[in-house]
Amino acid sequence: MTSPDLYTAWRVHEKNGGYEGAEEACSISDLPENDVLIRVTHSSLNYKDALSASGNKGVTRSYPHTPGIDAAGEVVESRRGPAAGEQVIVTGYDLGMNTPGGFGQYIRVPADWCVPMPPGWDAGKAMVYGTAGLTAGLCVEKLLKMGAAAGQGRAVVTGASGSVGSVAVEILSKIGFEVAAVSGKVDQAEPLRQLGASEVVGREVLEPSKKPLLKPGFANAVDTVGGAPLAELLKQISPGGSVSCCGLAGGTQVETTVLPFILRGVNLLGVDSVEIPIAEKKGVWEKLAGQWACPGVEKTARVIGRRDLGDALKAFLKAESAGKIVLDHSL
Ligand SMILES: NC(=O)c1ccc[n+]([C@@H]2O[C@H](COP(=O)([O-])OP(=O)(O)OC[C@H]3O[C@@H](n4cnc5c(N)ncnc54)[C@H](OP(=O)(O)O)[C@@H]3O)[C@@H](O)[C@H]2O)c1
Structure with missing residues (x-):
């Protein structure tokens, strides 16, 4: 397939002291010099995209910029790595941060950022999972490696209605965890019960308490929220249990004592989906396409076009977003 010179991207500009995104024509020749040119058909929406689109300089240093920290589509030109015509998935590294991302119809990236599309999948399905699904898979994988097992007691997922949380709920329940x-x-x-949650608890379970330890209520956890709720969560993990910590939707500052760690042997496991070796990402993608497939999340994912991006990203920042949102460039 040959590429056109121009393509459409949803680009964010710094304007009147604020940040505004809109569709505009871009030139492929302005994409960074990299190994692989990909025609992106789908991307997915992530909290980090909302930060990039709203001018968070920790995510994106300069504007105008095309966000989209993940993308899936067909390789159009390749100097190395995947061949033209192959379907690939790209997540993380610098994509959508300071490298033009998946909210544009084309990206040009290093060959080492590309994962082959799992057999039987297409770009739309891959982006139902997207970075969030990959992250949820990595969280579960870390728990399992630390010895978490169904039957030890309830596993808990915080920020459960979010993109990462919803996939984590479905994977854990699918592999037998309560x-x-x-x-x-x-x-x-109700949607969370449909994904396999045996119970849905309000955020008040993680309200600040002055006690350094609370009654253990959860054997293991996937935490997408961070901040003060994570400190409360650590107080409620059973002896020997583990918490995969991947998010900051509730804040970055975690004030904890050492007591959960030294009296209960609780493990706090950091999860990064961005800079890890591509082989680790590939391993989790294969599981998501196999035994960890989440038909519930797939069924409920919302598909939007570029014109809907502005509102959808604002909902993320207000914590009003639920489940997975896929960007389809053909809409
Ligand atoms: N480590 C990594 O590589 C990696 C990769 C992807 C994402 N992340 C991070 O993981 C987090 C979740 O990502 P996501 O895409 O799932 O975001 P999301 O869809 O916005 O979900 C976050 C969820 O957290 C809950 N929440 C939001 N604000 C909260 C607050 N102040 N206090 C308590 N709960 C709050 C909400 O769920 P409820 O309404 O259901 O409570 C919200 O839906 C983000 O911080 C993101 O940056 C990290």
Whole structure:
């Protein structure tokens, strides 16, 4: 396939002291010099995209900029790595941060950023999972490596209605864990049960308490929220249990004592989906396309076009977003 010179991207400009995104024509020749040119058909929406689109300089240093920290589509030109015509997935590294991302119809990236599309999948399906699904898979994988097992007691997922949380709920329940979902959205209780949560608990379970330890209520956890709720969560993990910590939706500052660690042997496991070796990403993608497939999340994913990006990203920042949102460039 040959590429046109121009393509459409949803680009963010710094304007009147604020940040505004809109569709505009871009030139392929302005994409960075890299190994692989990809025609992106799908991307997915992530909290980090909302930060990039709203001018967070920790994510994106300069504007105008095309966000989209993940992308899937067909290789159009390749100097190394995947061949033209192959379908690939790209997540993380610098994509959508300071490298033009998946909210544009084309990206040009290093060959080492590309994962082959799992057999039987297409770009739309891959982006139902996207970075969030990959992250949820990495969180579960870390728990399992630390010895977490179904039967030890309830596993809990915080920020359960979010993109990462919803996939984590479904994977854990699918592999036999009893899952408690913590969510601040009353209307998401039933959808979370449909994904396999055996119970849905309000955020008040992680309200600040002065006690350094609380009654152990959860054997293991996937935490997408961070901040003060994570400190409360650590107080409620059973002896020997583990918490995969991947997010900051509730803040970055975690004030904890050492007591959960030295009296209960609790493990706090950091999860990064961005800079890890591509082989690790590939391993989790293969599981997501196999035994960890999440038909519930797939069924409920919302598909939008570029013109809907502005509103959808604002909902992320207000914590009003639920489940997975896929960007389809053909809409
Ligand atoms: N480590 C990595 O590589 C990696 C990769 C992807 C994402 N992340 C991070 O993981 C987090 C979740 O990502 P996501 O895409 O799932 O975001 P999301 O869809 O916005 O979900 C976050 C969820 O957290 C809950 N929440 C939001 N604000 C909260 C607050 N102040 N206190 C308590 N709960 C709150 C909400 O769920 P409820 O309403 O259900 O409570 C919200 O839906 C983000 O911080 C993101 O940056 C990290």
